[in-house]
Amino acid sequence: MIYFDPYLLRAFLTVAEIGTVNGTAAALGRTQAAVSMQIRKLEGLVGTRLFERSSKGLTITADGQLLTAYAREILSLNEEIGKRLQNSQIEGRVRLGVVEDFAATRLIHILKAFRDQNPKVDIDIIVEPNKRLAAMFENQKLDVVVCDVSQVNRKPMLVWGEELLWVVRSDIAVSAGTSLPIIMFEESCPWRTAAMAALADRDIQWKIVCEASTLVAMVTAVRVGIGIGPMICDTIPEDCRILDRAAGLPVPVRIDVGLYAQSAASAEADYLARFIARYSRRGLA
Structure with missing residues (x-):
């Protein structure tokens, strides 16, 4: 049986996030030699x-990627068990930034479960566009953030792969070969580029008839019947339908949304981030 020392796992996860031994040593308050030794010891344990390794730093291997999820789970459960046995609760305040599409859907059940178990942690929920969330996170104005991975220059704790589906009001007919009325995200949104590329790839005739700056705006425009809009499955209204994938109609757009926490996050912020990651992996999202 392999014993996974929490100190080794913590060093491993920090190196995986930062990408260098120097940065990890600074973040953990250890020497470079100590961090290197811990990584070598862990590699020896798992075989x-x-x-x-390269001159540019460390790049995680496929086996390292596999260990990452388990390492986070082990550390999270280790901390949770200790707190429950000691009958202690985390206290404090966390600034959580979330892209609107996730705040309105998959995070609701997770945050409810977190709040039920940790009633002394106050959560400020900041809903902004992807680009704005990334900037706030970079400027230390957010402790934890959920936004498009293209906007944050670091490795996420967790990635949700999503599809933007092309949606229209149920009673509106859409025919291939005609110019499609498209409801599009505003120019600053990274999903706009991906959506427009999907339209271009199919050689489709289309024109932007409306720009939507928020999820509410997108939903409203689609339900009013202004045109066809790209939406995550969980946000599609009941009176709307997904376009089929027939020739001449746009295909779904792949996007990746990541979960991030500050390297020097408070105990409550770090715990919330790992709680979100753990519950997402358990399929509660």
Whole structure:
């Protein structure tokens, strides 16, 4: 049986996030030699290389990626068990930034479960567009953020792969070969580029008839019947339908949304981030 020392796992996860031994040593308050030794010891325990070394730093291997999810789970459960046995509760305040599409859907059940178990943690929920959330996170104005991975220059704790589906009001007919009326995200949204590329790839005739700055705006425009809009499955209204994938109609758009926490996050912020990641992996999202 392999014993996974929490200190080794913490060093491993920090290196995986930061990408260098120097940065990890600074973040954990240890020497570079100590961090390197911990990584080598962990690799010896599992019998495989967890990082590829180069002059630019460390790149996580496929086996390292596999260990990452388990390492987070082990550390999270280790902390949770200790707090429950000691009958202690986390206290404090967390600034959580969330893209609107997730705040209105999959995070509701997770945050409810967190709040039920941690009533002394106050959560400020900031809903902004992807680009704005990333900027606030970079400027230390958010502790935890959920936004498009293209906007944050670091490795996410967790990635949700999503599809933007093309949606129209149920009673509106859409025919291939005609110019499609498209409801599009505002120019600053990273999903706009991906959506327009999907339209271009199918050589479709289309024109933007409305720009939507928020999820509410997108839903309203689609339900009013202004045109066809790209939406995540969980946000599609009941009186709307997804376009089929027939020739001449746009295909779904792949997007990736990541979960991030500050490297020097408070105990309550770090715990919330790992709680979200753990519950997402358990399929509660």
